[in-house]
Amino acid sequence: MRVRKLLCGVFALVCFVCSASSSAAQDTTQYIDITNPFLRKIPLAIPMFKNVNGAAAEAEYSRKAVELMSGSLDFTGYFKILDRSAFLFDPQKGGVSATDINFQNWTVVGAELLITGLFEQSGDNIQMELRLFDPFKSRQVLGKRYAGSVSELRKMVLRFCAEVIYYLTGNKGIFNSRIAFVSTGSGKKEIYTCDFDGVNPTRLTYHESISLFPAWADDGQYLAYTSYKAGKPDIFVRNLNTKKETAIAQNGINITPAWVPGKFEMAATLSFSGNQEIYLLTGAGKVIKKLSSNRGSNVSPSWSPDGSKLAFVSDRSGSPQIYILDLGSGNESRLTFEGKYNTQPAWSPRGDKIVYTSQVNGFQQVFVIDAGGQSPMQLTRDAGGSESASWSPDGSLIVFTTHREGPYRLYVMTAFGTDQRRLLLLNGEQTNPKWSPGVFN
Amino acid sequence: MQKKLWMVVALLLVMPGLLFMVSCQKKVAAQAPPVAKAAEAPKPAPAPAPAPAPMMATPAFMTDRVFFDFDKSALKMEAQALLKKKAEWLKSTANAKLTIEGNCDERGTAEYNMALGERRAQSAKKFLVDLGIDAKRITTISYGKERPIDPAHNEAAWSKNRNDGFVVSY
CATH class of the missing domain: 3.40.50.10070 (TolB, N-terminal domain)
Known part of the structure; x- marks a missing residue:
């Protein structure tokens, strides 16, 4: 600081x-309407x-x-x-x-x-x-x-x-943002970060284990991720300034942390009860309450920008599909009906869209759907597959990982799927990109 | 879904039991080798760390894997047969402990697979506990799709990578 x-x-x-x-300049018309596909x-x-x-x-x-x-x-x-x-x-x-x-x-x-x-x-x-x-x-x-x-x-x-x-x-853009991701350059999966444009890649973890699923807190000061460094999947919350970490290491799996917008709290999947449920936790890992209410797998929470809703993946229908939990009413409704394997939801910063991954002809592809469940649209169509999409803080771009070149690489495209290009070239494979909020100086 | 799964598990539990009761023991023995073979094929991967020399060597079938269908954690017939053998041995080797590692193939996404891997490990654990093994002797861990035993990108590799691995310790 x-x-x-x-x-x-x-x-x-x-x-x-x-x-x-x-x-x-203030009274001129807006030059660019970023909602126009x-x-x-x-x-x-x-x-x-x-x-x-x-x-x-x-x-x-x-x-x-x-x-x-x-x-x-x-x-x-x-x-x-x-x-x-x-x-x-x-x-x-x-x-x-x-x-x-x-x-x-x-x-x-x-x-x-x-x-x-x-x-x-x-x-x-x-x-x-x-x-x-x-x-x-x-x-x-x-x-x-x-x-x-x-x-x-x-x-x-x-x-x-x-x-x-x-x-x-009229939007602050992406130039202060960073992207966290997983790279196998050292031979093991470690967490890295880079600038919005792939410049300045920096290795964050040295666990020599399996570390994945990075998640930025809203203020950019904390990064939560999952690591096997203690032998099983636990969540670690790192203060990026002090480099200090706290562990969330209950019995079973502790995975897929997602920070509550504007709070030092997160949702994450823990299985200490025997079921894989999504819990609301303090930033220090203390359980506040259980959010999901269905047996089976409940994973990959993603908050709406106002924190009132939670998109997540459940297999309650017999295959993984995306559901929306309304925290006010407690109602859970199914979002995706097309396709047999829909996972990795990520709510857009403007709240109107959810990007997700759907299996098409055996390969994962990135899709976007209205938060109300209308108009699913396929954004990637490459042989090899693409997945793990994450929005830029202004909602104009999407970073994802793709198999199109052979090894997994990070790519960026517009919110409408155009201008797909490689973000950076590093040794090993790069997966699990997460775009930070635009708070860095 | 959960209810259905439970019923399938229950059925799978009871049916083979009945079958084996009426059929002869030889059939069990005859079934075991192909399972073992299927499990051995993918094993150029490093063998699990050997436990500090126990009195009795751990038989090979104790570390043979059981295999699953895509996006499923239900135990197939061969898997149940192998798990029964493991249960018998565990009963006769009271000081042995078992770690079950759930694994998935690469086609699904990593987060969901980590959950699926745990359910696969739990399926095998539950089966063993139902056969009378003390739950305290068994730990489970999911590796999701992070530890494929065959790195190839084809059905042959995927079918090997959807498995429970077993590590015996004393």
Whole structure:
């Protein structure tokens, strides 16, 4: 926590570069409706930044910043990043602010959005002025200045990307989020995390056992997971700051933790009673009450974002299907009726959809269904199968694991199943991805 | 579902008992080898850690696996026959303890399979307890689909990987 505060202090992201035109942006219509499945990608031009000092090192950092910005905004799936070689613009000669820009040069290449940058690096210090324009309206819609150390370049660029996405969608986006997953790179299943875009993979556990099913708490400070490190499947709750862990190790299985939105409580499957029931637990593992009420297997809880409902898997019908428990009334209703094997529900951050895994022709595939049970839709169709879907914190993207390349790899797609691409390439196989809430600085 | 499962288990429990009562003992013996063979095939995998030299060697059938159908935890006839043999031996070897490890094939999803593996281990435990073995002598653990004995991706491998493994300790 102290480290985080320090970092925030060191790189001061500063003020609107041009506040007059920025405030005008508030009453424009929303550029991107992220609930629209037929979204057209917006052509976005990001020319090379204008470098202030002109030194070789500065040019190199500047190029890195442009590439990171292009890659990160492309990652969202909202944009078509235009090819720089088509631009009628020399960044070193042209200006970066509205008065200096010939917007016709941009409308003629079809750019509906333009980002310019003024970049300065000296020693360990970097300063950037970043601006977003609407060339067809010939005006600046967003402007920010950032200052920080060289090591904070990525953080500064991602801050601006977040501003761009917030301006265009009204949503805070994904750039502060991380993804927890399981990897067998060391020969055993261990928990790892990486940034939203697969960068900075970090190994979290060294149990040399079987560790899986990571689950982020809402505040991003705790990660619960299941591990065989004591010889059988127990849940461990790790404080990510202190690295301290508490174990939930009742008799039988202790698996599939899922944090209650906004609380230090979780739902999880425990079988100490002889039945595999879902319990509500404190973050320290004390049983508050039993939530499921059916003999047989009850696993894989996933909370609705308001915490009023719980999706979970039960085999009460003779095969695994997804059910919804309404905590207020105690009613349990079946959600999935198509297919004989439906598991791994994950409630969307907006609450309207549930993504899940269904077995089709012997392979697992990712599906999405309305939370009311209508319109199940298949999102993956690859040979080999895909599973374990998890929503990005803004609900725009889904991370999952797929067998399509042979070994299991993490892939990302839009909430509508488009733009499926590999997230990262690591040794071993990667499974069980869980996208964090967007709370990291 | 649960009720139906219980009835199936009960039936499976009673039926073979009746069968074996009227038929001769040889049939049991004749049935055992194929079960043992099926169980041995997948065993290039490391053998369970040997217990510190007991007075009497643990017979091979005690570590032979029993096999299940996809997404099922009900014991098949061969499984019951093998478990009866195990029960007889456990009765005659009072100091022996048994760990039953439930396993699944890779086709299902990991979370549900961890639950299914536990039910498979519990099925075998319940069968042994019903035959008079003290429940305290038996522990169960589910490995879900985390420990396949055959890593191939075909029906032959899957049918081997849907099993209960057995570890004897003293």
